[in-house]
Amino acid sequence: MIVFDLMCADQGHRFEGWFGSSRDYEDQQNRGLLDCPVCGSANVGKAAMAPNVGRKGNQLPAFAKPAEDQSGTKAPTPVSNKAPVPAEYRQIIGELAKAQEKLLASSEWVGDKFADRARDIHYGEADEKAIHGTASKEEVAELVEEGIAALPLPLPVLPPDSKN
Known part of the structure; x- marks a missing residue:
């Protein structure tokens, strides 16, 4: 799994994209499958990002460890795959981002x-x-x-x- 910082060229919105490989990113980019989650623009590319140097396996940061609920069971991690986002939702998220x-x-x-x-x-x-x-x-x-x-x-x- 590889994470790229992506940026909407039209509005400058920054967001992360998770891909199976660099080739996966290029394939999705070439097929027009990438779009900005805030404004919906398809004019998206890689943003400049700092290199990510991995930690040793025994130095996993606390925020990366699965949380436990009160019963001691590991809490599920929120996940998503690319789903179509209706235009009105993109508008609401954009307005929320501006207000924040x-x-x-x-x-x-x-x-x-x-x-x-x-x-x-x-x-x-x-x-x-x-x-x-x-x-x-x-x-x-x-x-x-x-x-x-x-x-x-x-x-x-x-x-x-x-x-x-």
Whole structure:
């Protein structure tokens, strides 16, 4: 399996594409099977990307390990294959992406310190401001128990220092 960063040439939307091989990507590209999941443009190509150097087998990051539910059973991983996306869904996703981008433009990225910073703001130890970052399910549950607003973002967000 190989992952390429792809980009819509018409609107500049970036997304990942997973392929069985480089030849698989080329075949799908030549047959016109690739399109932007946000706007539906077929004008899609590979985006510049950093090389991916694999970890040793015994160094799998925690986020890559299958999650377990409360019974100890491995939770299923969400998967999909290419399915036709109706035009109205692409429009809705595009509008959602624009709204989230606007929201994040007026918000501060705090990375994995989200829970601590949200508490500081809630309890008056820091100035009131909009923030976004990452938090574990447990951290979010604790914030909610304390009456602190913590909502998941509808679309994935890249940390500012990882953008090109």
